[in-house]
Amino acid sequence: MRGKIGFFKWFIGFFLLFLYGPAILLPVFAFNASSIVSFPLSGFTTEWFSVLLTNGTLHVAARNSLLIAVTTAIFSTLLAVLAARASTRFSFFGRRSIMGFVMLPMVLPEIIIGVSLLVVIIQMGFELSLWSITMGHILICTPFCIAILSSAFMNLDKSLEEASFDLGQTRWNTFWLVIFPLVMPGIVASLLIAFTISLDEFIIAFFLAGTEPTLPVYIWGQLRFPAKLPGLMALGTVLLLVSIGLLLIADFFRRRGIRKTGIENTGGFL
Amino acid sequence: MTQPIIRLSGLDKFYGEFQALSQIDLDIQTGEFFSLLGPSGCGKTTLLRAIAGFETLSSGSLHIDGVSMEGVPANKRPTNMVFQSYAIFPHMSVAENIAYGLKARKLPKAEIKASVAEAINMVGLEGFDDRASHALSGGQRQRVALARALVLKPRVLLLDEPLSALDKKLREQMQSELRRLQRAVGITFVLVTHDQEEALTMSDRIAVMFDGKIEQVASPQILYGKPSTRKVAAFIGMMNFLDAKVLTTSGDNLEVEVQSLGKLTLPLEQATGGLDGCNSVGVRPEMLTILMGSQTSEREIEAEVTEVYYYGDMTYYDVKLPAKEDPITVTMRNTAGREVLEVGAKARVGWSTSSLLLLK
Ligand SMILES: Nc1ncnc2c1ncn2[C@@H]1O[C@H](COP(=O)(O)OP(=O)(O)OP(=O)(O)O)[C@@H](O)[C@H]1O
Numbered sequence: 364m365r366g367k368i369g370f371f372k373w374f375i376g377f378f379l380l381f382l383y384g385p386a387i388l389l390p391v392f393a394f395n396a397s398s399i400v401s402f403p404l405s406g407f408t409t410e411w412f413s414v415l416l417t418n419g420t421l422h423v424a425a426r427n428s429l430l431i432a433v434t435t436a437i438f439s440t441l442l443a444v445l446a447a448r449a450s451t452r453f454s455f456f457g458r459r460s461i462m463g464f465v466m467l468p469m470v471l472p473e474i475i476i477g478v479s480l481l482v483v484i485i486q487m488g489f490e491l492s493l494w495s496i497t498m499g500h501i502l503i504c505t506p507f508c509i510a511i512l513s514s515a516f517m518n519l520d521k522s523l524e525e526a527s528f529d530l531g532q533t534r535w536n537t538f539w540l541v542i543f544p545l546v547m548p549g550i551v552a553s554l555l556i557a558f559t560i561s562l563d564e565f566i567i568a569f570f571l572a573g574t575e576p577t578l579p580v581y582i583w584g585q586l587r588f589p590a591k592l593p594g595l596m597a598l599g600t601v602l603l604l605v606s607i608g609l610l611l612i613a614d615f616f617r618r619r620g621i622r623k624t625g626i627e628n629t630g631g632f633l
Numbered sequence: 634m635t636q637p638i639i640r641l642s643g644l645d646k647f648y649g650e651f652q653a654l655s656q657i658d659l660d661i662q663t664g665e666f667f668s669l670l671g672p673s674g675c676g677k678t679t680l681l682r683a684i685a686g687f688e689t690l691s692s693g694s695l696h697i698d699g700v701s702m703e704g705v706p707a708n709k710r711p712t713n714m715v716f717q718s719y720a721i722f723p724h725m726s727v728a729e730n731i732a733y734g735l736k737a738r739k740l741p742k743a744e745i746k747a748s749v750a751e752a753i754n755m756v757g758l759e760g761f762d763d764r765a766s767h768a769l770s771g772g773q774r775q776r777v778a779l780a781r782a783l784v785l786k787p788r789v790l791l792l793d794e795p796l797s798a799l800d801k802k803l804r805e806q807m808q809s810e811l812r813r814l815q816r817a818v819g820i821t822f823v824l825v826t827h828d829q830e831e832a833l834t835m836s837d838r839i840a841v842m843f844d845g846k847i848e849q850v851a852s853p854q855i856l857y858g859k860p861s862t863r864k865v866a867a868f869i870g871m872m873n874f875l876d877a878k879v880l881t882t883s884g885d886n887l888e889v890e891v892q893s894l895g896k897l898t899l900p901l902e903q904a905t906g907g908l909d910g911c912n913s914v915g916v917r918p919e920m921l922t923i924l925m926g927s928q929t930s931e932r933e934i935e936a937e938v939t940e941v942y943y944y945g946d947m948t949y950y951d952v953k954l955p956a957k958e959d960p961i962t963v964t965m966r967n968t969a970g971r972e973v974l975e976v977g978a979k980a981r982v983g984w985s986t987s988s989l990l991l992l993k
Pocket residue numbers: 648651653671672673674675676677678679680827
């Protein structure tokens with residue numbers, strides 16, 4: 364019995380190290396006072412962070428990425444709310460196969476989506492722009508949002524809607540007064556998931572970026588210059604902190620949703 | 634009679650091929666406590682939801698207060714519903730839940746506040762106004778659901794098995810409370826239940842349903858004392874059945890040959906569902922007695938005790954009659970000096986012709 368627990372402890376320890384070890388190296392080298400990324404460390408500096416502050420192209424890339432991620436999050440969540448609502452509440456002809464097709468981009472290789480979107484956009488005579496990237500991102504994010512929101516809508520007791528309607532409320536108000544508040548945690552989770560997927564998506568952004576790169580595309584471009592590497596480490600550190608922050612926010616909303624509705628607390632990140 | 638508050642005529646409901654309700658004709662009177670009683674799957678909920686406006690009728694008509702409900706959606710009907718799951722809005726407090734329907738009517742704030750306070754009083758939830766609704770017990774949730782519907786002063790309150798989620802003690806308490814509440818507000822209640830005791834103790838009238846059809850509509854006393862079919866008789870309380878055959882009819886009397894009991898004359902009115910197709914005689918276990926010592930009865934028959942169930946205040950005996958394979962049940966009150974017989978004992982079973990019902 365004892366031996367077994369010992370084994371599990373080791374297993375989990377190695378697992379976590381394997382998972383997070385590389386990420387921990389980011390902040391370590393971000394504060395390392397040497398332009399060569401290797402051990403031994405040679406001293407503490409915040410120089411690489413101040414480099415970030417003055418780098419104009421980086422700022423543009425970051426702004427592009429944020430713009431795309433926010434737009435993607437909003438549109439994919441909006442589409443997913445409609446799809447999840449339709450698939451959980453109404454039965455219509457071909458519901459299963461339609462939902463199957465909607466979910467397909469989740470498993471389709473991104474390189475295929477990237478190439479085919481590129482062909483379509485060029486053939487139709489459109490310019491590559493932030494919009495083309497956004498469209499690609501909406502395509503790949505929507506299935507994830509649907510997966511999250513379907514379970515949120517599915518957990519909703521149908522009689523709550525009926526009760527609202529029975530008490531004299533209209534269907535429209537029922538949606539805003541009863542359904543929306545109860546699926547709110549799902550909507551927040553969906554927004555955050557779409558945002559993070561879009562923010563670090565590389566392949567589609569690489570194919571569909573015209574002259575305006577996103578952050579991942581910019582980072583990839585910088586990797587050719589070894590001198591820029593510590594700066595990228597600093598950038599990575601910032602992104603890491605932002606990701607952890609988003610995760611905390613998502614979990615806060617999840618917990619608040621659970622407290623409000625009194626459902627048993629299961630799963631979650633923290 | 635005055636105009637019924639609810640009139641259903643020729644109502645059918647199909648789910649695809651499956652007929653959930655067939656040819657329902659029913660009048661429910663204003664101010665009645667009316668119950669729909671039947672086994673699981675017989676269509677009670679479907680009928681209630683049709684009245685509420687959640688199910689469309691396949692054919693037939695539904696009038697509430699003389700107004701046809703065709704094309705009238707649930708939020709425009711003068712009915713309110715207490716759901717089986719209570720459907721309390723989990724993100725709202727008790728007071729917000731109760732105010733929900735009043736807000737939908739866009740009443741002035743002060744009026745809403747007063748009505749909510751009154752409703753909270755009525756169901757005995759004083760001091761719970763701001764309680765989050767997920768922090769309520771089953772009985773309290775039930776009260777919120779009741780208050781939320783009653784505060785709108787509907788013409789009809791529809792209740793779908795409102796007590797089935799409560800434990801026995803609370804259920805009995807809520808039964809009498811529901812009854813009291815109904816008398817106090819004077820609103821017509823339509824209650825769905827599969828619990829015959831609940832229906833008997835609470836209702837003014839009961840409709841017994843089987844397989845989407847209404848079998849009998851009557852007061853509790855008539856339903857229990859004069860069920861019109863064998864099906865109803867078997868569903869409500871316990872009933873012993875003996876094969877029977879009508880030999881002749883003469884005026885108001887029937888000549889009947891009954892299994893084990895022999896040839897009898899019964900008054901016509903004891904064929905409660907009419908004479909057509911009568912093939913059995915029913916008798917309630919409490920209408921039979923096990924005779925002791927020198928006790929006598931109008932009629933008696935020799936039997937053998939095959940099983941004894943002792944309940945403290947009551948004893949249930951299974952006894953075998955001559956010329957009948959399955960035993961019949963006799964229930965006896967354990968009054969002072971009455972001994973409990975043992976399995977295998979010979980017993981004299983006392984009965985009377987007036988307690989026999991001729992059923993189809
Ligand atoms: N939406 C539906 N689609 C198909 N069949 C249905 C639907 N709703 C109910 N039924 C069927 O109609 C019949 C009656 O259902 P209903 O819910 O009215 O029964 P009930 O008398 O309320 O039973 P219970 O006591 O178990 O609640 C059942 O056989 C059920 O399977």
